[in-house]
Amino acid sequence: MRLINLFASLILINIAFQYDTSLANEVTYEQKADIKQKLKQLTAQARLDAISRAEVVEKKMDALHRNNPEKIAAMDMVQELRQTCGPNFNFINNENKKNVKWPKVRCKYHRAKKVLGGSTNKFLCDFSETNKKGEIIIKTRKVKYRAFTGIKNSELVPSLLSSSVARMIGFHTETYCPAIIHCENCPHNMPYEFGKSRGRPSGRTFEFRDAMVEMGTDLMTITPNTPRLHPRKPHGINWHEIFYIQATTSKSVRDLAIEREAWLLWLNFIVEMDAYSSNQKLACRKASLHGIDVYCDKPVMYTTDYGQSFFHRFQFEKWKNHISLIQEQNQNCRGGMTAEVMKKEKGRNFSDIPIGPLISSEARDFLISRLRNISDKQWIDILRIANTERLFDVTPDNFLLAIKSKIKTIEQTQCASFDSETTVLSSQLPK
Numbered sequence: 001m002r003l004i005n006l007f008a009s010l011i012l013i014n015i016a017f018q019y020d021t022s023l024a025n026e027v028t029y030e031q032k033a034d035i036k037q038k039l040k041q042l043t044a045q046a047r048l049d050a051i052s053r054a055e056v057v058e059k060k061m062d063a064l065h066r067n068n069p070e071k072i073a074a075m076d077m078v079q080e081l082r083q084t085c086g087p088n089f090n091f092i093n094n095e096n097k098k099n100v101k102w103p104k105v106r107c108k109y110h111r112a113k114k115v116l117g118g119s120t121n122k123f124l125c126d127f128s129e130t131n132k133k134g135e136i137i138i139k140t141r142k143v144k145y146r147a148f149t150g151i152k153n154s155e156l157v158p159s160l161l162s163s164s165v166a167r168m169i170g171f172h173t174e175t176y177c178p179a180i181i182h183c184e185n186c187p188h189n190m191p192y193e194f195g196k197s198r199g200r201p202s203g204r205t206f207e208f209r210d211a212m213v214e215m216g217t218d219l220m221t222i223t224p225n226t227p228r229l230h231p232r233k234p235h236g237i238n239w240h241e242i243f244y245i246q247a248t249t250s251k252s253v254r255d256l257a258i259e260r261e262a263w264l265l266w267l268n269f270i271v272e273m274d275a276y277s278s279n280q281k282l283a284c285r286k287a288s289l290h291g292i293d294v295y296c297d298k299p300v301m302y303t304t305d306y307g308q309s310f311f312h313r314f315q316f317e318k319w320k321n322h323i324s325l326i327q328e329q330n331q332n333c334r335g336g337m338t339a340e341v342m343k344k345e346k347g348r349n350f351s352d353i354p355i356g357p358l359i360s361s362e363a364r365d366f367l368i369s370r371l372r373n374i375s376d377k378q379w380i381d382i383l384r385i386a387n388t389e390r391l392f393d394v395t396p397d398n399f400l401l402a403i404k405s406k407i408k409t410i411e412q413t414q415c416a417s418f419d420s421e422t423t424v425l426s427s428q429l430p431k
């Protein structure tokens with residue numbers, strides 16, 4: 001039975017009003033809060049309906065890639081990051097230097113109500129920011145920083161690289177802003193290890209030279225009113241659930257499926273070792289209310305955690321030699337994150353990671369064309385922003401050579417077409 005019929009009963013009509021994060025002034029504060037709360041309490045069926053219509057590419061960048069790729073190559077990466085991060089982050093781009101100079105940003109330590117999970121050093125901090133109306137507001141944000149013992153275990157570089165490139169490709173992503181953080185009232189210069197980010201304010205100020213601030217997105221998170229997919233983390237998207245696809249007003253089932261395949265190939269390209277379902281977020285760009293019910297008009301999904309990219313927190317030589325796309329004897333193509341690779345790296349079975357997804361030639365071309373729209377200068381600046389040479393002794397020039405080589409290898413890999421119905425998504429779409 002076609003998925004359109006499966007979800008037809010869920011589609012709400014006669015919308016009372018619409019909410020768009022870019023048009024927040026059209027609804028009251030209470031209405032916005034009601035919408036956000038209801039999106040966190042969707043039924044399992046309504047959540048699957050949102051997944052079936054969700055896009056993985058951002059509309060503006062998608063249009064530029066399709067119609068004006070020259071504008072993509074003309075973007076100033078440092079200026080784009082300044083605008084994305086806000087006035088607190090004045091990055092200095094001296095092109096004679098190996099790395100882009102990170103700004104010094106002050107914040108006031110915010111004691112977390114509960115222990116912050118994960119293996120990366122982190123704490124919460126209150127930042128003074130200017131909103132769109134020019135008003136000064138206080139925003140509590142998560143700061144991740146490099147531990148003094150073992151820079152090679154830092155998620156800083158892979159997070160900055162992966163999120164920056166994902167944004168350039170057009171995939172929805174969160175924003176990470178690198179900075180030298182001056183934390184007022186921090187309990188210690190290692191607040192995560194000493195008290196798991198719940199230490200008491202100290203009245204002292206500590207400097208964290210290698211840190212990044214998680215800025216998040218303007219999207220509204222969708223959380224179903226069902227048991228968690230992961231015991232410790234918020235609801236995400238199980239990989240088999242991306243097979244639920246129905247046509248939207250702007251895209252066909254085929255187009256959505258190809259874009260999702262390209263997304264899976266992207267995760268294999270950067271070898272995202274932490275690509276669990278809990279790290280693939282379902283969110284809403286635009287929602288509507290009908291009576292007491294909420295409907296997500298513009299659902300999206302994206303990867304929220306890139307910290308384990310490039311082979312478990314940036315192992316450049318291993319990543320450089322890894323094959324991202326493998327051609328099989330039957331002309332099918334599979335992503336290079338095989339079970340053998342995962343077991344060797346992680347030491348156990350990870351069925352929750354998209355190991356070796358089948359990729360169509362159309363999905364391959366989708367990703368490759370967008371990677372090629374990024375100019376050499378932009379690649380260099382992305383690497384300089386992430387400070388790869390200072391933090392990992394990997395020069396931007398060497399990294400660029402590896403990137404271009406991997407892109408060429410993928411481009412030359414012959415894959416079956418989407419319409420052959422042998423690819424990971426097309427073979428499971430409704431007939």
